[in-house]
Amino acid sequence: MKAVVYNGPKNVSVETVDDPKIEKPTDVIIRVTTTNICGSDLHMYDGRTSFEKGRVFGHENLGEVIEVGAAVDQIKTGDRVCMPFNVGCGFCENCERGLTAFCLTTNPGTAGAAYGFAEMGPWQGGQAELLRVPYADFNCLRLPEDAEEKEDDYVMLSDIFPTGxxxxxxxxxxxxxxxxxxxxxxxxxxxxxxxxxxxxxxxxxxxxxxxxxxxxxxxxxxxxxxxxxxxxxxxxxxxxxxxxxxxxxxxxxxxxxxxxxxxxxxxxxxxxxxxxxxxxxxxxxxxxxxxxxxxxxxxxxxxxxxxxxxxxxxxxxxxxGQCNVKHYNRRLMSLIEHGRANPAQIISHRLPLDQAPDAYKHFDERDDGWTKVLLKPGA
Ligand code: NAD
Ligand code: ZN
Structure with missing residues (x-):
């Protein structure tokens, strides 16, 4: 599959990498349809972290479930889902209390895990055609009927709307x-x-x-x-x-x-x-x-x-601290569904995945008019 890969400070490229596979029976695989560039990606892009070369970016992900592990019960193939940027397990002491940004299972030894992030566990990012989601019943938010129509609003549930x-x-x-x-x-x-x-x-x-x-x-x-x-x-x-x-x-x-x-x-x-x-x-x-x-x-x-x-x-x-996205997700989803919130109003660009290197450059420089970039891997 194609994915946005880190090559070193201020250097990303779209490369062919291995497709993710179901590794545990609680995993699902998502065909990513929207994945955003975030200000948090810039900490890694600018070389301010120990993000390893070759890793795939992307923690603001939305897509369609195309494969489910044997132990996944609630999420089905064909579901349209948005993933909180936090990778939680759902059963540790912190996840039980709703503090999913501080999951003790998915990034043992430190606090919290995320997709495509330095110091936040081994999870590959979703600025790619496919994404593996662990503990999928817990980490996928199934979207309402109007999921496709309001995709660019719902994708903001992965991070910046709940974080704000x-x-x-x-x-x-x-x-x-x-x-x-x-x-x-x-x-x-x-x-x-x-x-x-x-x-x-x-x-x-x-x-x-x-x-x-x-x-x-x-x-x-x-x-x-x-x-x-x-x-x-x-x-x-x-x-x-x-x-x-x-x-x-x-x-x-x-x-x-x-x-x-x-x-x-x-x-x-x-x-x-x-x-x-x-x-x-x-x-x-x-x-x-x-x-x-x-x-x-x-x-x-x-x-x-x-x-x-x-x-x-x-x-x-x-x-x-990091946002416990799941804690807010359903309520903020309802605000979007019923027209009380429209986070998509800040989007400046919707681009195919291939244009990620150029988009990173402009967003990093805060060039005029580059406020929020959505990448569309299927486009
Ligand atoms: P961004 O870099 O696009 O936005 C930062 C803005 O701050 C820019 O518009 C910049 O011009 C402005 N700025 C710079 N210096 C300033 C100053 N002294 N006073 C006022 N404004 C100033 O990034 P973003 O996507 O909006 O993210 C903002 C921060 O939130 C980043 O540090 C990001 O990592 C963090 N973040 C945290 C969480 C969380 O869970 N806590 C989640 C997502 C992002
Ligand atoms: Zn983000």
């Missing part, structure tokens, strides 16, 4: 409160969409890219252009000096640095400044842990200092 929702949730948000979201990438935009659906009184979205800020504005948010000065101060000025009830970090490590601006602690310091005293901060941007296999200068990247003094003095709270 999770950022809002981690901040402790309540309906009627105000919220500031740092980062208008796909995750930040989905946090804004979630806050809108959940009844926020005011939503601020911070970024430095016009196309992304325009999308935020179209969703009902107030755009904050960080090129015009300290974004936290702009939010304080717009809220009578008080700041917002809640804040979300949807940027992650090195993003600022990569674009010649501040270090990775910049957004955290802004959040402490622009969030009200006793308010809450949800951090879904990825801060990768120390990795002894990564290049020397990157090993410490996860260790950032931020303004803990003001954070403490303001009595703020913080929530962090």
């Amino acid at each position: 929702w999770h950022g809002v949730e981690l901040s402790g948000f309540l309906p009627g409160e105000s919220i500031a979201i740092y980062g208008a990438g796909p995750v930040g935009l989905m946090a804004a969409h979630s806050a809108e659906i959940r009844g926020a009184s005011q939503i601020f979205v911070v970024d430095s890219h016009d196309d992304r800020l325009k999308l935020a504005e179209a969703m009902g948010a107030i755009p904050i252009d960080m090129r015009k000065g300290d974004p936290a101060q702009q939010i304080l000025d717009a809220t009578g000096g008080l700041g917002t009830d809640r804040g979300v970090e949807a940027v992650g490590y090195q993003c600022c640095d990569r674009h010649g601006k501040e270090r990775s602690n910049y957004t955290m310091n802004c959040l402490v400044k622009s969030t009200k005293a006793t308010g809450g901060i949800g951090v879904v941007g990825v801060f990768v842990p120390e990795d002894p296999n990564a290049p020397d200068d990157l090993q410490k990247e996860g260790k950032i200092a931020f303004d803990f003094g003001n954070f403490w003095f303001k009595g703020q709270k913080i929530g962090t």
Whole structure:
């Protein structure tokens, strides 16, 4: 089959690799019809992780079941399914509590597993024609009747819609409160969409890219252009000096640095400044842990200092971590099915798999108009 393969920093190609096979009776094989490029792929694409050469990318996957293992009971051939990016087992202590981002079975020794991801287990990604899904009864979300018609909305259930929702949730948000979201990438935009659906009184979205800020504005948010000065101060000025009830970090490590601006602690310091005293901060941007296999200068990247003094003095709270996608999946699927959510509104490109190398380049550079790229392996 054809798949998007990592060859080294800023170098991917579409290669022929072995087809995945049923390895355990609880597996299924999916014919992938949509698979997205994510900001999380860029941590690997840019060479900031120990992602091995030859591995296949892709953790935002949707497709049709074409083969089922002997022990798969609920999922059938022909089902159209979306896979949470987390690979869970369903029976470990954490999965039992809904904490599927921290499955103890699928990536033993560390926390959590995902398809096509560094440090998150051996699972091959789905930017390919086929994908093997383990513990398939648990890891496949069967989609409603309108699965094909709304495929580009439903594929967002694999990651960014629940992740944006999770950022809002981690901040402790309540309906009627105000919220500031740092980062208008796909995750930040989905946090804004979630806050809108959940009844926020005011939503601020911070970024430095016009196309992304325009999308935020179209969703009902107030755009904050960080090129015009300290974004936290702009939010304080717009809220009578008080700041917002809640804040979300949807940027992650090195993003600022990569674009010649501040270090990775910049957004955290802004959040402490622009969030009200006793308010809450949800951090879904990825801060990768120390990795002894990564290049020397990157090993410490996860260790950032931020303004803990003001954070403490303001009595703020913080929530962090990968999203437990499955925890939100069915409810967010219902919002899409009944027309209350349309995450596909942020999509900028739908491309055949062959165009992945070019798409990675543009998305990595945040070229104007490249907001969210969907790859269509069958096209
Ligand atoms: P992205 O890289 O496309 O978006 C990041 C955005 O942040 C860009 O628009 C960029 O211009 C903006 N930005 C950079 N520096 C900024 C600053 N100082 N202030 C405000 N904005 C700034 O990526 P994405 O797909 O939106 O993902 C965002 C982050 O979320 C990444 O770190 C990704 O790994 C992470 N993520 C986490 C989870 C999870 O489960 N927690 C899931 C998916 C993605
Ligand atoms: Zn993702």
